[in-house]
Amino acid sequence: MPYFFSGWRLGAAAATLLLTTLGLRPAPFAGDVPAPGADTPTAAAPDSSSVVVPKRPFMPVEVPKGYFLFPIKPGNPNFLAASMGEIRPNHFHGGLDIKTDGRVDLPVYSSADGYVSRLKQSSFGYGNVLYITHPNGLTTVYGHLNRFLGPVADTLLRRQYQKQTYELELFFDKDQFPVKRGQVVALSGNTGGSGGPHVHWEVRTAKDEQLNPLQWGGFPEIQDHVPPTLQSFAIEPLSIDARVQGLFEKRVFLPKTPTPNAAYTHPDTIQAYGTVGLLLQAVDRFDNVWNKYGLQHVAVTVNGQPLYEHHIDGVPFTESRQISNHIDYDWQKMTGRTLEKLFVDDGTTIPLYTTGPSKGTLRVEDGQLYTVEIKMRDSYGNTTPVSFVLRGQQPAYFKTRSAAVKQPSLRYDITRNILKVLVADPDTATQVGNLTLTRGARRLQLRPSYVQQSQNVYLYDLRAGLPDSLLFGKVHRAFNRQAMVPSGRDWTFADAHLNLAFAPRTLFDTLYLQTSYQPLAGGTYTVQNLRTPLLQTLRLTLKPEQEVTDKARSAVYMINSKGGKIYQGGKWTGNQITTPIKTFGMFRVLTDTIAPSARVIRNTPAGLTFVVGDNLSGLSSYRLLVNGQWRLLRYEYKNATLFTVKEDTLGPPLHGAAELHLVDQAGNKKVIPVKLK
Numbered sequence: 001m002p003y004f005f006s007g008w009r010l011g012a013a014a015a016t017l018l019l020t021t022l023g024l025r026p027a028p029f030a031g032d033v034p035a036p037g038a039d040t041p042t043a044a045a046p047d048s049s050s051v052v053v054p055k056r057p058f059m060p061v062e063v064p065k066g067y068f069l070f071p072i073k074p075g076n077p078n079f080l081a082a083s084m085g086e087i088r089p090n091h092f093h094g095g096l097d098i099k100t101d102g103r104v105d106l107p108v109y110s111s112a113d114g115y116v117s118r119l120k121q122s123s124f125g126y127g128n129v130l131y132i133t134h135p136n137g138l139t140t141v142y143g144h145l146n147r148f149l150g151p152v153a154d155t156l157l158r159r160q161y162q163k164q165t166y167e168l169e170l171f172f173d174k175d176q177f178p179v180k181r182g183q184v185v186a187l188s189g190n191t192g193g194s195g196g197p198h199v200h201w202e203v204r205t206a207k208d209e210q211l212n213p214l215q216w217g218g219f220p221e222i223q224d225h226v227p228p229t230l231q232s233f234a235i236e237p238l239s240i241d242a243r244v245q246g247l248f249e250k251r252v253f254l255p256k257t258p259t260p261n262a263a264y265t266h267p268d269t270i271q272a273y274g275t276v277g278l279l280l281q282a283v284d285r286f287d288n289v290w291n292k293y294g295l296q297h298v299a300v301t302v303n304g305q306p307l308y309e310h311h312i313d314g315v316p317f318t319e320s321r322q323i324s325n326h327i328d329y330d331w332q333k334m335t336g337r338t339l340e341k342l343f344v345d346d347g348t349t350i351p352l353y354t355t356g357p358s359k360g361t362l363r364v365e366d367g368q369l370y371t372v373e374i375k376m377r378d379s380y381g382n383t384t385p386v387s388f389v390l391r392g393q394q395p396a397y398f399k400t401r402s403a404a405v406k407q408p409s410l411r412y413d414i415t416r417n418i419l420k421v422l423v424a425d426p427d428t429a430t431q432v433g434n435l436t437l438t439r440g441a442r443r444l445q446l447r448p449s450y451v452q453q454s455q456n457v458y459l460y461d462l463r464a465g466l467p468d469s470l471l472f473g474k475v476h477r478a479f480n481r482q483a484m485v486p487s488g489r490d491w492t493f494a495d496a497h498l499n500l501a502f503a504p505r506t507l508f509d510t511l512y513l514q515t516s517y518q519p520l521a522g523g524t525y526t527v528q529n530l531r532t533p534l535l536q537t538l539r540l541t542l543k544p545e546q547e548v549t550d551k552a553r554s555a556v557y558m559i560n561s562k563g564g565k566i567y568q569g570g571k572w573t574g575n576q577i578t579t580p581i582k583t584f585g586m587f588r589v590l591t592d593t594i595a596p597s598a599r600v601i602r603n604t605p606a607g608l609t610f611v612v613g614d615n616l617s618g619l620s621s622y623r624l625l626v627n628g629q630w631r632l633l634r635y636e637y638k639n640a641t642l643f644t645v646k647e648d649t650l651g652p653p654l655h656g657a658a659e660l661h662l663v664d665q666a667g668n669k670k671v672i673p674v675k676l677k
Contacts, residue, residue: 059314060205061136065217068111069181071142071201072098072188078221079289081198083379084212085312086294087327087338090582091320092312093294094210095141095202104146104197106188111140111201116152116177116185120169121160123635126200127192132179138211143200146189147647152177157632161650164623164630191636208317212296214379215313223287227382228295230255230264233374234279234339235272235390236328238361240418240459242274243395248420248449248459250279250331252339255386266388272364273394278308279328279339280386284378297377300342300360302370308342308360310352313379322350324533325508333531342374347487347508347535366394399430399451410475414512417463421446423456423472432456437467437479462512485511498525499541499576506538519545521588524559528584537580542589547575550591553666555579555617559586567617567665592616592666598642603677605654609643610672617665626676627656 072078082097100106110132117139118131126143130152133139148156152172160168179185190197203211218224236250237243244251255264278300283292300308310326325348328339343360344353353360364370374386409424425432434445435458444467448456456472466484470477485491487507493500497517511532518524525542540556548554556568556579568587570579577589594615602609612619622642624631631651633642644654658674 059211061138063136063138063216067136067216068140068203068213069109070098070219070221071109071111071140072100072106072199072221074109074182074221076221077223079291080222080286080293081196081291083284083293083296084202084210084214085296085315087323087340090324092210092315092323092326094315094317094320095200096213098199098201100188100197100199102197104187104189106199107184108142108145108186108188108199110179110181110183110185112181114140114179115174116172116179117174118169118171119148119152119156121156122167122169122192123637125192127194128186128189129192129200130186131204132185133174137206139204139206141200141202141204142186143202144189144191144194144198145186146191147645148186149184150177152185153647157648157650160632161630166632166634190638204317210315210317210320212313212379215296218380224285224378224380224382225287226285227384228282228284228376228378230376230384230386231281231283232337232339233266233281233386233388234328235270236277236279237272237274238277238416239275240461241395242272242276242364243393244270244272244276246271246393246395246398246450247452248418248457250328253388263385263387265386269369269389269391271393272390273366273392275358275361275363276390277345277361278342278372278374280342280374280376281337281339282376282384284376284382293378295340295376296379297375298340298342299375299377301373302362304371304373306354307356307362308344309354310342311354312352315352316350319350321535322348324535326350326352329533330531345508362390364390364392366392368392395449397448397450399432400453401428401451402453402455405454408473408475410470410472410477412470412477412479414462414481417461417510419460419462421456421458421460421470423458423475425451425454425456425472433472436471438469438471439465439467463510466512480516481512481514483513485513487511497523497543497545498527499543499578500527501539501541503536503539505536506534508533508535522546522590523588525587526585527581527587530561530583530585532584534581534583537582538584539578540581540587541576541578542570542587543576544589548572548577548589548591550593551577553593553668554589554591555666556581557588557590557616558583559588565590565616569665590616592664592668595668595670596662596664597670598660598662598672600674601641602643603674605677607644607646608654608658608674608676609641610660612640612642612662614664617668619662620665620667621663623661624658625661626652626654626658631658 079099080096081099082093086093112134114132114134117133120129128145129143131139131141188199203213232252232254234250234252235244237248253266282295284295297311325345332338344355370390372388375383377383405424405426412421421435432448432451434447437444446458446460449459450457467479469479483493487509489504491502514528516526523544551572556570556577558566558568568579570577596614596619598610598612601611624633629652632645632648634645635642655676658676660672662670
């Protein structure tokens with residue numbers, strides 16, 4: 001068969017994919033919506049008997065309404081800065097962010113009887129955080145606190161002086177620090193990774209599953225009578241034969257604003273074909289507050305039968321990074337807009353979803369109608385319906401022209417396993433030429449699927465084999481993907497410049513790997529691109545061309561889009577350095593030889609404050625010695641300050657001579673003498 005690469009070994013599945021690519025015949029696909037009979041005007045709905053309800057481990061006990069006391073200003077109106085399950089850059093938001101009137105030091109109340117089981121003081125993350133375990137086995141978490149109160153605070157201070165560190169995590173036995181419902185246990189703050197004063201409050205199980213505190217009837221302090229707001233919905237082709245409005249591309253639809261209490265409806269029937277996925281962009285709101293919140297519950301039915309549902313009332317803390325596959329990560333990186341997938345994509349294992357065998361994808365057949373209904377619901381039961389109709393229409397070749405296209409050019413992108421090639425072609429012929437894929441001396445001719453505004457569109461399933469280059473007339477482009485990396489197992493890649501070691505859970509799905517090296521300015525290594533998420537860390541080894549002389553102060557840094565340098569670390573073996581990375585991007589090996597700096601901005605007997613900085617690697621450790629004795633310092637990275645704590649009753653008084661000892665992550669040290677007033 002002349003269309004196949006001569007000598008490429010293809011199984012039946014790969015052969016079918018290539019035939020589909022060439023438009024010779026459609027590939028079969030078993031989806032939730034089976035192909036109906038020719039005399040059926042509306043497609044059969046998904047078989048509800050096949051709906052699989054996953055076991056949700058999030059509710060080990062029943063929680064009666066009113067069991068938990070609202071921890072900030074209980075009994076008084078209050079507002080949230082964020083709700084459970086909101087989409088953050090690399091995690092689901094795991095609780096409620098409660099506003100504290102724009103200030104710190106509001107009383108924080110224990111939500112129920114229990115005992116302090118854990119606390120942590122940190123400059124990052126939850127900052128100062130307290131954990132209270134209750135008789136029903138659940139634990140409430142109070143984060144970004146300014147300080148703790150009572151005997152537990154005294155114990156923490158003693159342990160800090162024993163360990164000579166501010167950053168400390170402690171665990172306690174059941175009978176050490178009992179607390180009562182309504183007892184003030186801390187003061188609110190703005191510590192750690194907070195963007196302003198508030199208290200992060202959540203409920204957890206013994207397995208560290210984060211639960212939505214609003215799911216047990218809400219709180220009178222927080223009023224919500226506002227239903228979710230639809231911003232857009234989208235339909236995406238997921239199979240090589242799929243189209244949306246005749247095109248192999250995601251189509252985004254902006255709704256018209258409905259009348260109050262009316263459903264969102266799309267006025268026109270949407271043409272589609274093949275296996276498609278639905279996506280949604282929406283926000284929720286609460287009464288009398290400007291903030292936008294996330295959705296807790298979305299359900300999809302097709303022709304009256306369930307297709308998909310997600311309910312974000314519980315998230316395993318260790319799996320929260322799976323949010324990168326819950327959303328259209330690539331779309332977010334390119335446009336800044338967030339679309340939530342209303343199907344369970346490959347590589348997603350977090351138990352938030354209820355679907356049938358096709359995991360919420362929909363197979364649209366020619367000539368059939370599919371009435372799609374989406375219901376968005378918040379924690380208070382406010383519901384917004386959305387509906388639209390899909391009409392199955394088998395794709396056909398078409399050509400439209402644009403006089404703006406004067407010269408041929410070629411570009412391509414990869415969506416899932418599909419290579420999509422766009423050729424700008426000024427030719428006016430009715431039928432355009434084929435695209436040639438090369439691999440060594442072998443050739444594969446691809447017919448165009450369609451032509452849109454003089455852009456020829458060619459589709460090819462990369463699971464049939466990676467080409468070396470693409471050729472259209474005199475236009476030639478190298479195919480710059482070096483390997484097809486499978487998910488779910490150990491896999492390594494190596495070239496002259498770097499090594500990559502993938503673990504079974506590094507990737508969500510198959511990766512078409514792209515790396516490059518630029519030797520200028522000491523060497524810049526690019527690994528894939530920021531449009532591809534990682535589930536767990538990837539082990540990166542860089543191989544500098546020149547011998548790095550000062551390895552002790554040299555490390556791997558990520559270079560962000562603005563040229564900023566983010567310390568990654570690394571361990572040297574010979575002239576190679578290895579470090580785990582959490583995201584793809586650009587990396588360099590840099591040497592930091594400059595010690596940290598500091599200047600005093602407050603020097604009184606009541607307190608000492610420094611502004612600190614470092615030119616590259618960042619601060620690693622700090623120590624304040626007053627007349628040779630260790631004194632507690634607190635670090636606030638958001639404003640780069642180190643300061644003494646007024647509640648410190650164990651440290652030496654602030655008079656005489658002091659020394660601030662700083663060490664950065666490259667090991668550079670600096671001692672700043674201070675004459676105390």
